[in-house]
Amino acid sequence: MTEPTLHEVKVPRIRQWEPWFFVGPSLLLLLAVGLYPTVFVAYFSFHNWTMGMGPPVFNGVDNYIETLTSSDFISSILRTFLFLIVTLPIELCLGLAIALALDQTRNAWLRRLVQILLVVPIATTPSVVGMLVQLMFNTQLGVVNYGLHVLGIAPVDWLGNAHAALGMVMMTQIWEWTPFVALVLSASLATVPQDIEEAITLETESFWARFRYIKLPFLRPGLVASIVFQTIFTIKTFDMIYSVEKGGPGDATQMIALHIERIAFRGFDVGLASAESVLTLIVTIALAQTVVSFLYKDEV
Amino acid sequence: MTRHKLLSLGHGLFLAFIALIIIFPFYWMIASSLKTENQIFQLPPVWLFKPHFASYAAAIVNDHILRALLNSLIVTVGAVALGVAVGAPAAYGLARYTFRGSSQIQFWYVTNWMLIPVVVLIPFYLLAANLRLIDNPITLILIYQTFVVPLVVWLLVDQFRAVPIALEEAALLDGMSKFGIFLRITLPLTVPGITVAAILAGIFAWNDLLYAFILSPGTDARTAPTVMMSYLGGYIIPWGRVMASAVMITGPVVIGGIAIHKYIARGLTLGAVK
Numbered sequence: 001m002t003e004p005t006l007h008e009v010k011v012p013r014i015r016q017w018e019p020w021f022f023v024g025p026s027l028l029l030l031l032a033v034g035l036y037p038t039v040f041v042a043y044f045s046f047h048n049w050t051m052g053m054g055p056p057v058f059n060g061v062d063n064y065i066e067t068l069t070s071s072d073f074i075s076s077i078l079r080t081f082l083f084l085i086v087t088l089p090i091e092l093c094l095g096l097a098i099a100l101a102l103d104q105t106r107n108a109w110l111r112r113l114v115q116i117l118l119v120v121p122i123a124t125t126p127s128v129v130g131m132l133v134q135l136m137f138n139t140q141l142g143v144v145n146y147g148l149h150v151l152g153i154a155p156v157d158w159l160g161n162a163h164a165a166l167g168m169v170m171m172t173q174i175w176e177w178t179p180f181v182a183l184v185l186s187a188s189l190a191t192v193p194q195d196i197e198e199a200i201t202l203e204t205e206s207f208w209a210r211f212r213y214i215k216l217p218f219l220r221p222g223l224v225a226s227i228v229f230q231t232i233f234t235i236k237t238f239d240m241i242y243s244v245e246k247g248g249p250g251d252a253t254q255m256i257a258l259h260i261e262r263i264a265f266r267g268f269d270v271g272l273a274s275a276e277s278v279l280t281l282i283v284t285i286a287l288a289q290t291v292v293s294f295l296y297k298d299e300v
Numbered sequence: 301m302t303r304h305k306l307l308s309l310g311h312g313l314f315l316a317f318i319a320l321i322i323i324f325p326f327y328w329m330i331a332s333s334l335k336t337e338n339q340i341f342q343l344p345p346v347w348l349f350k351p352h353f354a355s356y357a358a359a360i361v362n363d364h365i366l367r368a369l370l371n372s373l374i375v376t377v378g379a380v381a382l383g384v385a386v387g388a389p390a391a392y393g394l395a396r397y398t399f400r401g402s403s404q405i406q407f408w409y410v411t412n413w414m415l416i417p418v419v420v421l422i423p424f425y426l427l428a429a430n431l432r433l434i435d436n437p438i439t440l441i442l443i444y445q446t447f448v449v450p451l452v453v454w455l456l457v458d459q460f461r462a463v464p465i466a467l468e469e470a471a472l473l474d475g476m477s478k479f480g481i482f483l484r485i486t487l488p489l490t491v492p493g494i495t496v497a498a499i500l501a502g503i504f505a506w507n508d509l510l511y512a513f514i515l516s517p518g519t520d521a522r523t524a525p526t527v528m529m530s531y532l533g534g535y536i537i538p539w540g541r542v543m544a545s546a547v548m549i550t551g552p553v554v555i556g557g558i559a560i561h562k563y564i565a566r567g568l569t570l571g572a573v574k
Binding site for chain 2: 019021022023025027032033034038040041051098101104106110113114115116117119122123125128129130131134135138141143175179183187188221222225232235239242243257260273280
């Protein structure tokens with residue numbers, strides 16, 4: 001009996017529909033809950049429509065013109081951007097310091113404790129964080145101003161003063177999200193091979209040299225991931241800030257997501273809110289697309 | 301003292317300081333929930349006091365917090381169950397097959413993860429209002445898929461790839477169907493990974509305020525974070541009750557988070573960080 005030639009072996013061909021059988025249901029679901037509403041938003045953005053007031057009337061790009069000339073929208077965008085460029089560098093520096101200290105400390109018990117505690121701010125319900133902020137930053141009776149008093153600093157009107165309020169939510173954001181950066185960078189530091197690290201320790205005493213030439217290359221993916229995801233999380237931020245003062249006092253802490261919510265669900269102007277949503281979406285998707293392929297280039 | 305010892309002491313002090321900053325607000329929440337209304341605002345703070353559980357009783361009786369917690373549980377379990385039911389097969393499909401558009405599809409899940417919630421909320425609200433689905437848990441379960449499915453898919457693709465293909469080939473020769481292999485061979489081997497993904501997705505579903513307070517505002521239908529907001533409406537905020545509710549709301553997510561603390565970095569970056 002001869003061996004069958006390659007042509008005679010019956011290779012079971014992968015049926016074309018097979019992968020779709022697995023992937024299909026999730027795609028249909030996401031199309032329905034993610035894409036379909038987005039298409040609707042795009043449709044509403046070209047219409048003049050107030051919720052509960054007759055049918056939508058096509059008005060071309062009026063909503064977009066109104067949005068782009070509205071100082072409210074522009075200032076929410078700028079405020080979100082300011083929020084990001086203040087909090088992100090602080091989160092990165094602090095997160096890096098925590099990750100390096102965790103990597104270096106010989107106190108295994110303390111390392112373990114901090115690694116576990118870092119999860120607490122990330123997991124805590126943001127609306128609870130918001131209420132807690134209100135309690136702790138109370139002008140007369142809050143523990144924060146009491147702490148300042150002990151240090152000999154005059155009380156700050158955290159909830160009433162616009163600048164102080166913005167500073168307060170920035171500090172809260174830093175409290176909530178620095179642990180995320182620390183955990184991501186810790187994971188990156190863990191990828192530095194032990195032998196390389198030992199070798200360089202024999203070569204140089206300089207912390208800076210060891211950091212710059214050995215650790216930094218391994219930290220780079222983690223730093224990129226931290227920047228990307230923190231940017232996304234910041235643009236999405238709603239719950240914590242809303243539960244502190246609903247964007248107040250005045251509009252001092254009104255970020256882009258709060259602004260859109262206000263237009264849509266307190267002003268009921270669906271057309272205008274939709275135009276703002278589309279513009280925000282374009283910015284986010286552009287951002288996501290540029291970084292995602294870079295970030296996941298080893299995958300898929 | 302040598303330089304090394306000094307440095308080590310510095311690291312220790314810095315970490316202890318960080319631990320203190322992280323834990324203090326949490327301590328303040330728990331302590332306030334156990335203080336009387338007068339003690340909460342007493343300055344200098346009372347560090348030693350007899351725990352007082354009346355705030356918990358009041359939160360349960362006056363604010364129907366147990367009902368809200370039950371609603372949160374229903375919505376969270378429902379959302380995670382649906383997300384895993386459709387997301388796990390999708391991750392398997394992406395892990396085991398390369399087909400036209402498969403990588404674009406995988407990235408499309410990430411795009412959903414980055415979606416700004418308020419954007420989908422507007423049409424979703426209009427649709428739900430039209431279908432009389434406001435205050436119905438189904439609505440929240442569905443809209444939470446925008447973040448549950450991407451999370452589940454991205455975390456499980458790697459898990460499925462790590463299962464040796466030889467196991468599946470052996471089952472194939474035994475005449476098992478592809479779906480049977482997925483269900484009976486591969487899936488049971490990835491239960492730990494699925495659990496991590498489920499807990500992480502569950503934390504986000506449980507914590508959500510924006511979708512919940514717009515789509516499920518009714519007194520009997522609201523979830524726990526919405527109850528937090530309801531305290532703001534009154535003239536005087538009953539801080540003891542607020543903090544008692546806060547402890548009950550955050551308890552489950554903090555425990556869940558600690559249980560999966562090793563995987564948080566990987567999870568939140570959808571696997572970009574190993």
